[in-house]
Amino acid sequence: MLKFKINDQEVEALPEWTVLEAAREKGIHIPTLCYHEAVGPSGACRLCVVEVVEGNWSKVVISCMYPVKEGITVFTDSARVKNVRRWILEMLLAECPASKEIQTLAAEYGIKNSRFSIKNPEEQCMLCGLCVRVCREVVGVSAITTVGRGVHKVIGTPFRKPSEACVACGSCVTVCPTGAMQTRLDAVRGPVDAHKS
Amino acid sequence: MAQSQLAEQENGMRIQSIEALDALRQDILAHQDPKRPILIVCHGTGCLANGSPKVSDALRKAIAKAGFQAKVMPGIKTTGCHGFCSRGPLVIIKPAGLFYQQVKAGDAEEIVNTTLIKGDPVERLLYRDPNTKEPIPLEKEIPFYKHQQRVILRNIGKVDPTDIHDTIAAGGYQALAKTLTTFSPEEVISVVEKSGLRGRGGAGFPTGRKWRSAVAAKQKRGGPVYLVCNGDEGDPGAFMDRTIMEGDPHAVLEGMIIGAYALGCNQGFIYVRAEYPIAIKHLIIAMDQARAMGLLGQNILGTGFNFDIQINRGAGAFVCGESTALFTSIEGRAGEPRPKYVRSVEEGLWGKPTVLNNVETWANVPIIIEKGADWYNQIGVPNSTGTKVFSLVGKVNNVGLVEVPMGIPLGKIVEKIGGGVPGGEPFKAVQTGGPSGGCIPYALKEVAVDFDSLTKAGSMMGSGGMIVMDRRDCVVDVARYFLKFLEEESCGKCLPCRLGITRMREMLDTFSQGRGNKQDLDDLMGLAEAIQDGSLCALGGSAPNPVLTTVKYFKDEYLVHIEQQRCPAGVCKDLITYHIDSEKCTGCMVCARNCPQKCISGERKNPHQIEAETCIRCGICMDSCKFEAVQVS
Structure with missing residues (x-):
C-alpha cells in the first residue's frame, strides 16, 4: 500500500489506483461528470481536478487519471481547483441550460446564473463522451461516436443516419450524466418499428 | 577499381560497407568540376508559387540556345528554400555565389549572355541595400545572410533534394557511417546528451534524456520501441520544418536512422501534414533512394542493422501536432490527446515506448555526431545549445527563414537580419511561439532568444514562428486572431478548451466592439487561469498565452478600448x-x-x-x- 495525504487525511491506496479511486474509498467527495466505474477514464469534463503538491511545487491534475504516489499531498478544494470548477460549471450552465443535473451541481458551487450567452435553451448534452465509451467498451458495438471537432463536435451516428449497429440496449441513456441521451436515442436506433420486425 | 562506385550505383547496387560509401563520395566529387558554373534556382514553396519553375525552364532553354561547348556546359540545379522568401524567385550562380533576386523567365537570356558568357553581373537583378541603394552582388555579403549561422540549413539551397548523390557529395550519411563504425548505441545517447540538444518542437525537453528514458522503458517492458518524427507543423506563419523536409530530407532521415540505432528501434514514422505535398514528395523520393542504396531498410551499410520508415499524412487537424493526438491519429483513430501522466517514452504509439522528436530536432542529430558534442555545445548559450531556425514574418523588411545561434537578442533578429520594420520605425511587438506563445514588446528587445528567457518573458520558443508587429497592429485583435484559430482547432475533448477558448474570444469581442468593462478584463484573467490549469493538453493549456502576454505588456491599449472605445492602432472595425x-x-x-x-x-x-x-x-x-x-x- 502507498501512503499519501488528501487534504488533511492520511490515505492508503494500491499502486494501480488513481487519486479519485483512493478518495472515493475513503469517502472523500470529488465531483465528476464524465467518470463511470463501468468504463475507462477519459479526462474530458475536468471537474475532478485536484491540486497535487509534491516537494516544493504543485500542479492541477485530474484525479480520475492521476496515479497515486507515495508522499504526495492532494488538495481537493484549493483556490486553483475551485477556480477551474467554477468556470467550467458557469460555462456548462450556458452550454446545456436544460440539464437539471448541471444546475444542481453549479448551485453547489454558488453559481445560479451564467454571464455567457445561451445558444440552445433545449440543450442538455455537454459532450462528455460517456455514452460513446460505454457503447464501445461495454456493449461493444460502437453505434455512436463523436462527430466533428471542437466547437462543431456533436454526439452522433456514422453519416448521421440511424445506426444499424445499435442494439437499443439503452446503456448510453443509463450512463448519461445530464439526461441528454434520453432525447437522442430515437435518432440513434431509428424508428422503433424497424426493431420489431 | 575496374568499375567506379558511381557506375555501380547507377546499376542499382546497394552500398555494402562504410568504405564503399566513402568511395562513392570521392567518386562523385572527382566527377565534379569545381569551376563549372551552376545556376541554382530556388524551388522552395514560396519561390515555386512565384514562378520559379518557369525561370529554371527558361534558363535551360537559354543555355541550350547559347550553344556552349560540352566542356564548360553550365548546369542548372533546383534546390529547396534559400530562406529569403520575400525576394523570390532567387537564382544563385556558383561558384562565385552571385545572388539574383525576383528573377523572371524573361531575364533568362540576359543572365546567360551577360553573366555566363561575358562574366558580368546583371545589375538590375542584384540585391540592393535598402538605405544606401548600393548593390550587394554576393549572397554571403547580404545582411540577411551575413548575420545568420546556418548549421541546420547548411545544405538547403545547395543540394538538389531529389538526388541522393548530391547530398552524399555534401557530406550526407557521413555521420551515420561514423555512428555505425565507431559508436555503441549507448555512446550515441551520451553524445546527444552532452551536446545539450533540446527538442525543437516547442517544449524544449532534453533530447538525450528522452532517448535514455525510452531505452530504460524498453528494457523494463520488453517489446519494440518506436520512433516518430513530428512534421505536423501547424502554427500560423511557421514554415521551418516544411523547408527542412523539402530542402534536405536526407538530414531528417539520417537523424532518425542514427536515433533508431541508439534506441534499438526498427520502425519509424514521419507524420507530415497533408498540406505539405512537396515535403511528402521529397521525403518519399529520399526514402526510395536511400533504400535502393542500402542506407535505409534491411542490413543498413552491410552492418546487419535494420530500420525502416513509414510516412503518415495528417488530415488537417492542428491538434495532431500534439504528441498523444499524433499517436492516436497514426493508430487510425480521431486525433484526440490523452493525459500524459504516463509519458510517451513509456506508453506511446500502440502503448509501446516511443520517442517523438520534431523534424528540426532530428535534423540536428547528424551534425552533432559528425562534429561532436563539444563543437555543438559551444554554439548558443549554456542551457540552450545549438542554433534555431525561425520563420521571420509580418511587418519586417526581410521576410523569410533564418537560422541563428540560441541566445541571440530578439532585436538583432528583427533589425539586423530582418532589416527592421518597413518605414524605419521601431517594431511594436514580436509574437513568438505561435498560438501557444506570446507577444514580446519592443522594450524587451534585448531578451535572449533561448528556451528559458522566452518562457520567463511570458512567451515561449515554440516551434519557431516569429511574427513582427508595428504600430498599426492592435494587440486585442492579435489575441482575438489566435483565439479564433485555436477555437477552430480545439479537438473538443475537454471542456475548458472547447468552451473556454470560445468564451475568451467572445470577451475580447466585447472589447474590440467597445462594449467591455474593466470587470470583464479581471474576469478574463480568471478564465485564462482556469483554462491553463484545467485543460487536457498543451493546446488548451497554452491557449490563453497570447491574451495573458498582451494584457501584461499592453494593458493600456486594452484600457483604451474599454474606457474610451478607441482602437489606437486603427484595426478594430467597430471603433474606427x-x-x-x-x-x-x-x-x-x-x-x-x-x-x-x-x-x-x-x-x-x-x-x-x-x-x-x-x-x-x-x-x-x-x-x-x-x-x-x-x-x-
Missing part, C-alpha cells in the same frame, strides 16, 4: 472610421475604383469623400492610396 484628407487627396480615383462598397464619391482631380454609413471599414482605400490621404480615426 475612415476619412479622406482633402489637402492630400489628388483626386486620382484609385480608392473609389477599388472600394467594394462603392461608397467613395468625388470628381477626378477633386478631393473625394467616404460615406460613413455604407463603409464596411475594410481598409482597401487606405492600402491603395499612394498619397496617404486616406486616414483612420
Whole structure:
C-alpha cells in the first residue's frame, strides 16, 4: 500500500489506483461528470481536478487519471481547483441550460446564473463522451461516436443516419450524466418499428 | 577499381560497407568540376508559387540556345528554400555565389549572355541595400545572410533534394557511417546528451534524456520501441520544418536512422501534414533512394542493422501536432490527446515506448555526431545549445527563414537580419511561439532568444514562428486572431478548451466592439487561469498565452478600448472610421475604383469623400492610396 495525504487525511491506496479511486474509498467527495466505474477514464469534463503538491511545487491534475504516489499531498478544494470548477460549471450552465443535473451541481458551487450567452435553451448534452465509451467498451458495438471537432463536435451516428449497429440496449441513456441521451436515442436506433420486425 | 562506385550505383547496387560509401563520395566529387558554373534556382514553396519553375525552364532553354561547348556546359540545379522568401524567385550562380533576386523567365537570356558568357553581373537583378541603394552582388555579403549561422540549413539551397548523390557529395550519411563504425548505441545517447540538444518542437525537453528514458522503458517492458518524427507543423506563419523536409530530407532521415540505432528501434514514422505535398514528395523520393542504396531498410551499410520508415499524412487537424493526438491519429483513430501522466517514452504509439522528436530536432542529430558534442555545445548559450531556425514574418523588411545561434537578442533578429520594420520605425511587438506563445514588446528587445528567457518573458520558443508587429497592429485583435484559430482547432475533448477558448474570444469581442468593462478584463484573467490549469493538453493549456502576454505588456491599449472605445492602432472595425484628407487627396480615383462598397464619391482631380454609413471599414482605400490621404480615426 502507498501512503499519501488528501487534504488533511492520511490515505492508503494500491499502486494501480488513481487519486479519485483512493478518495472515493475513503469517502472523500470529488465531483465528476464524465467518470463511470463501468468504463475507462477519459479526462474530458475536468471537474475532478485536484491540486497535487509534491516537494516544493504543485500542479492541477485530474484525479480520475492521476496515479497515486507515495508522499504526495492532494488538495481537493484549493483556490486553483475551485477556480477551474467554477468556470467550467458557469460555462456548462450556458452550454446545456436544460440539464437539471448541471444546475444542481453549479448551485453547489454558488453559481445560479451564467454571464455567457445561451445558444440552445433545449440543450442538455455537454459532450462528455460517456455514452460513446460505454457503447464501445461495454456493449461493444460502437453505434455512436463523436462527430466533428471542437466547437462543431456533436454526439452522433456514422453519416448521421440511424445506426444499424445499435442494439437499443439503452446503456448510453443509463450512463448519461445530464439526461441528454434520453432525447437522442430515437435518432440513434431509428424508428422503433424497424426493431420489431 | 575496374568499375567506379558511381557506375555501380547507377546499376542499382546497394552500398555494402562504410568504405564503399566513402568511395562513392570521392567518386562523385572527382566527377565534379569545381569551376563549372551552376545556376541554382530556388524551388522552395514560396519561390515555386512565384514562378520559379518557369525561370529554371527558361534558363535551360537559354543555355541550350547559347550553344556552349560540352566542356564548360553550365548546369542548372533546383534546390529547396534559400530562406529569403520575400525576394523570390532567387537564382544563385556558383561558384562565385552571385545572388539574383525576383528573377523572371524573361531575364533568362540576359543572365546567360551577360553573366555566363561575358562574366558580368546583371545589375538590375542584384540585391540592393535598402538605405544606401548600393548593390550587394554576393549572397554571403547580404545582411540577411551575413548575420545568420546556418548549421541546420547548411545544405538547403545547395543540394538538389531529389538526388541522393548530391547530398552524399555534401557530406550526407557521413555521420551515420561514423555512428555505425565507431559508436555503441549507448555512446550515441551520451553524445546527444552532452551536446545539450533540446527538442525543437516547442517544449524544449532534453533530447538525450528522452532517448535514455525510452531505452530504460524498453528494457523494463520488453517489446519494440518506436520512433516518430513530428512534421505536423501547424502554427500560423511557421514554415521551418516544411523547408527542412523539402530542402534536405536526407538530414531528417539520417537523424532518425542514427536515433533508431541508439534506441534499438526498427520502425519509424514521419507524420507530415497533408498540406505539405512537396515535403511528402521529397521525403518519399529520399526514402526510395536511400533504400535502393542500402542506407535505409534491411542490413543498413552491410552492418546487419535494420530500420525502416513509414510516412503518415495528417488530415488537417492542428491538434495532431500534439504528441498523444499524433499517436492516436497514426493508430487510425480521431486525433484526440490523452493525459500524459504516463509519458510517451513509456506508453506511446500502440502503448509501446516511443520517442517523438520534431523534424528540426532530428535534423540536428547528424551534425552533432559528425562534429561532436563539444563543437555543438559551444554554439548558443549554456542551457540552450545549438542554433534555431525561425520563420521571420509580418511587418519586417526581410521576410523569410533564418537560422541563428540560441541566445541571440530578439532585436538583432528583427533589425539586423530582418532589416527592421518597413518605414524605419521601431517594431511594436514580436509574437513568438505561435498560438501557444506570446507577444514580446519592443522594450524587451534585448531578451535572449533561448528556451528559458522566452518562457520567463511570458512567451515561449515554440516551434519557431516569429511574427513582427508595428504600430498599426492592435494587440486585442492579435489575441482575438489566435483565439479564433485555436477555437477552430480545439479537438473538443475537454471542456475548458472547447468552451473556454470560445468564451475568451467572445470577451475580447466585447472589447474590440467597445462594449467591455474593466470587470470583464479581471474576469478574463480568471478564465485564462482556469483554462491553463484545467485543460487536457498543451493546446488548451497554452491557449490563453497570447491574451495573458498582451494584457501584461499592453494593458493600456486594452484600457483604451474599454474606457474610451478607441482602437489606437486603427484595426478594430467597430471603433474606427475612415476619412479622406482633402489637402492630400489628388483626386486620382484609385480608392473609389477599388472600394467594394462603392461608397467613395468625388470628381477626378477633386478631393473625394467616404460615406460613413455604407463603409464596411475594410481598409482597401487606405492600402491603395499612394498619397496617404486616406486616414483612420
